[in-house]
Every structure is written in C-alpha cells, then in structure tokens.
Amino acid sequence: MIKIEVDMDTCQSYGQCVFEAEDVFQLDDKGKLQYTKEVPDDRLADIESATDVCPMQAISFTVS
Numbered sequence: 001m002i003k004i005e006v007d008m009d010t011c012q013s014y015g016q017c018v019f020e021a022e023d024v025f026q027l028d029d030k031g032k033l034q035y036t037k038e039v040p041d042d043r044l045a046d047i048e049s050a051t052d053v054c055p056m057q058a059i060s061f062t063v064s
C-alpha cells in the first residue's frame with residue numbers, strides 16, 4: 001500500500017495534484033484539499049506525478 005500524507009499547513013489548495021489523480025485528490029466545495037490516505041501500489045506513478053507537480057512540495061508518501 002501507498003500511504004499518502006499532505007502537510008495541510010503547507011498546502012495552498014492550488015489543485016495541481018487533482019489533475020494527476022482526481023480519484024485520490026479533490027478540492028471540496030470550500031476549496032480545501034481532501035485526499036485518500038491509502039491507495040494500492042499500482043497507483044505509484046500517479047502519486048509520484050502528483051508529488052512532483054505540487055508547487056508547495058506538500059505531498060509525501062511511503063510505500064509498504
């Protein structure tokens with residue numbers, strides 16, 4: 001499993017991560033990021049992309 005963590009103090013809700021994996025990252029109706037904290041290993045490429053595009057470098061993840 002891939003465990004995702006977003007530093008919500010750092011996240012500025014730019015939403016770039018949403019474009020990389022919209023089933024994992026969403027902006028709610030207040031514009032706040034909501035995300036799934038555990039996803040299967042086959043999503044690794046998408047999670048890496050989301051992590052790479054985040055302008056705040058707010059996303060981190062571990063694979064176990």
Ligand code: SF4
Nearest residue numbers: 011012014015017054
């Ligand atoms: S790309 Fe980064 S700053 Fe933007 S919503 Fe996603 S985690 Fe937050």
